[in-house]
Amino acid sequence: MTRPQLILASASPRRLDLLARIGVVPDMVRPADIDEAPEKGELPGPHAQRLAAEKARAVAEPGALTLAADTVVAAGRRILPKAEDEATARRCLELLSGRRHRVHSAVSLIDATGTARHRLSTSIVTFKRLTAGEIAAYLASAEWQGKAGxxxxxxxxxxxxxxLSGNHSGVVGLPLFETRALLLSAGYPLG
Structure with a gap:
């Protein structure tokens, strides 16, 4: 049996690294350009699922497998943004300081016949209470740029x-347990 072609609908280097951990190297990396704004009243888990599915549909090709993912950090029902500036990152860190939050990581796979499969991993993360100095040092690292929450x-x-309760790789951006199960169900050979 020949291995089907795999398209990764993501520009995230973290997702490529995570796939490599399970021995998967996509044949193509084709980021999806979609509107990622939450719909009115949309809850965090369904939001992540919708975005992953839309990303997969946006770049799918007949005869190929298309893998897409989306990760959403949520404080209660509130979807935290991807931090594109320091002020946003500071607000997120101050909100998460000393609290529990959820990280929803959705994966969608469209198989060679066009059938879509979806999985959602939800993890619970609790941060220590952060000092002003810890927040300032983290912001200075610039590690927060473009990161959900x-x-x-x-x-x-x-x-x-x-x-942390749940899936560490899901919090990073691609839940490997769920991803592996989807790939296997679509006939993608894994060791």
Missing amino acids: GYAIQGRAEAFVRF
């Missing part, structure tokens, strides 16, 4: 995590 758990922010 203003932090990267795979970097310096991991030291802020007092508790």
